Amino acid sequence: MKKLAFVLLTLFTIGYVQAQKNTTMKKKILFVVTSHDKKGDTGESTGYYLGEVSHPWEVLHNAGYEIDFTSPKGGTPPVDGFDLKDPVNKEFWENTEYKNKIDHSLQPSQVNPANYSAIFYAGGHGAMWDFADNTELAGIASKIYENGGIVAAVCHGPAGLVNIKLSNGQYLVDGKKINAFTNEEEAEVKLTNIVPFLLENKLKERGAKFEKSGLWQNHVVSDQRVITGQNPQSAKSVGEAILKELKNK
Numbered sequence: 001m002k003k004l005a006f007v008l009l010t011l012f013t014i015g016y017v018q019a020q021k022n023t024t025m026k027k028k029i030l031f032v033v034t035s036h037d038k039k040g041d042t043g044e045s046t047g048y049y050l051g052e053v054s055h056p057w058e059v060l061h062n063a064g065y066e067i068d069f070t071s072p073k074g075g076t077p078p079v080d081g082f083d084l085k086d087p088v089n090k091e092f093w094e095n096t097e098y099k100n101k102i103d104h105s106l107q108p109s110q111v112n113p114a115n116y117s118a119i120f121y122a123g124g125h126g127a128m129w130d131f132a133d134n135t136e137l138a139g140i141a142s143k144i145y146e147n148g149g150i151v152a153a154v155c156h157g158p159a160g161l162v163n164i165k166l167s168n169g170q171y172l173v174d175g176k177k178i179n180a181f182t183n184e185e186e187a188e189v190k191l192t193n194i195v196p197f198l199l200e201n202k203l204k205e206r207g208a209k210f211e212k213s214g215l216w217q218n219h220v221v222s223d224q225r226v227i228t229g230q231n232p233q234s235a236k237s238v239g240e241a242i243l244k245e246l247k248n249k
Contacts, residue, residue, distance in 0.1 A: 027064065027065045027066065027117055027246075028065065028066045028067070028068060028115050028116050028117065029060055029065050029066070029067050029068075029116060029117065029118045029119070029120060029242070030067075030068050030069075030070060030111065030116045030118070030119045030120070030140070030144070031053060031056075031057070031067055031068070031069050031070070031102075031119075031120050031122060032069075032070055032071065032119065032120065032121045032122065032131070032137060032157070032160060033047075033048035033053065033069060033070075033071045033077045033102065033105060033122050033124070034046075034047060034048050034071065034072070034077060034078070034122075034124055034126035034127040034129070034130055034131065035071045035072045035073035035074075035075075035077050035078070035126070035130055036072075036078070036126035036127070036128075036129040036130045037078035037126060038126075039125055039191065039194055040129075040194040040195070040196075041194075042194060045078065045080065046078070046080050046124060046125040046126040047077060047078030047079045047080040047124050047126050048071075048077055048078070048079060048080065048122050048123070048124040048126065048127070049080050049081040049122065049123050049124035049155065049232055050079055050080070050081045050082055050083065050086075050089050050092075050093070051081055051083070051086060051088070051089055051232050051235055052081075052122045052123045052124065052154050052155055052157070052232055052235045053092065053102070053122045054086070054088045054089045054091070054092035054093070055088050055235040055236040055239060056120060056122075056154070056235055056236065056238055056239030056242065057092055057098065057239070058088050058091065058092070058236070058239070059236060059239030059240055059242075059243055060239055060242060060243060061098075063243050065246075067098070067101070068101065068106060068111075068115075068116075069101050069102045069105040069106065070105055070106040070107070070108055070110075070111050070137070070140075071105040071106075071107075072108065072130045072131075072134050072137065073107070074105055074106055074107030074108075074110070075103075075104065075105060076102075076103045076104070076105070077102065077105055078126065080124050080125070080126070081124070081232065088236075108134065108136035108137050108140060109136065111140050113139075113140045113143035113144045113147065114143075114147065116144050116149060117144075117149050117150065117246060117249070118144070118149050118150035118151070118152060118242055118245075118246065119140065119141050119144045119149065119150070119151055119152070120152040120153065120154075120157070120238070120242065121152070121153035121154070121157030121158065121159075121160040121161070122153075122154065122155075122157050123153070123154050123155025123156035123157040123181065123232070124155070124156060125156055125191065125195070126156075127156040127157055127159045127160065128156055128159050128195045128196055128197070128199070129196060131156075131157070131159040131160035132159045132160065132162050132163055132197075132202075133163065134160070135163075137160060138160070138163050138164045138165070141160070141161075141164050141172070142164055142165065142166055142167070142172070145164075145166070145172065145225065145226075146166060146167060148225075148249070149225070150225045150226075150227060150242055150245050150246065151164070151172065151225065151226050151227070152226070152227035152228065152238055152241070152242050153180070153227075153228050153229070153238075154228070154229035154230075154231075154232075154234055154235050154238045155180065155181050155229065155230070155231050155232055155234070155235070156180070156181050156199060157180075158173075158178065158179075158180035158181075158199060158203060158228050159180075159199055159202075161173050161178070161203070161226075161228075162199075162202045162203060162206055171206040171207055172226065173203055173206050173207060173208040173226065174206060174207030174208070175207055175208075175209065176208060176209065176223040176224055176226050177208075177209045177211055177221045177223040178203050178208035178209065178210055178211070178221065178223070178226065178228050179210060179211045179212055179219055179220075179221050179228050179229065179230045180199045180200060180203060180210075180228060180230065181199050181200070181230065181231055182200050182212045182215075182230065182231075183198055183200045183201065184212075184215060185215055185216070185230075185231060186198060186199070186200075188215055200212070209223075212230060213230060216231055216233055217230070217231075217233065218230070218231075218233045218234045218237055219231075219234055220234050220237040220238055220241050222241050222244075222245060225245060227241045227242055227245065229241075
């Protein structure tokens with residue numbers, strides 16, 4: 001009996017220590033931002049769209065998640081949509097810890113997918129030039145997803161999803177409800193013939209069940225741990241959908 005009691009006490013202690021370790025471990029999410037700073041040959045600047053980072057960041061940061069940043073080239077990524085009249089943009093930009101993190105974004109080779117419960121691709125037109133063909137980022141996202149994690153994106157961020165393949169050879173978006181910056185929105189900003197491909201068309205080619213609303217309408221869809229939003233207006237809702245999915249895990 002004494003031996004049994006000792007074994008039970010030992011098992012209880014191990015379980016308690018492990019539980020304490022799990023509750024004190026920080027929950028991490030990886031944000032992906034573009035390194036590309038020009039809209040084709042127009043001479044116009046671009047980069048990651050600030051509100052598409054700050055609004056999901058606010059939701060997830062306030063919920064206790066730690067966020068890391070990566071970009072195709074690492075280092076300081078270019079920024080677009082720089083509007084500090086938006087109080088959430090201002091809060092993010094003036095947060096010393098997170099401003100330092102995004103200004104020293106990780107190279108994909110520095111990222112360990114096992115550390116993250118979700119990956120989120122922020123938009124900005126720059127993403128159209130350097131997300132789709134980045135095999136390192138696609139590999140990171142695939143591993144996070146197949147570890148039971150979440151893959152999310154907003155606006156032009158889903159450019160990062162178009163070439164993600166799972167270990168069974170299937171495209172991640174194949175057969176899933178997906179949305180992104182639409183053909184109509186691209187035409188509205190007069191960049192249809194500037195971007196290297198139309199995001200809506202490419203996602204459909206990959207087998208996505210593409211959904212959309214009217215111009216600049218908030219539209220978010222979640223399907224089998226893949227969460228996508230249509231445009232900058234959808235950014236906060238994508239963050240909320242990520243949080244909801246994380247709580248359901």
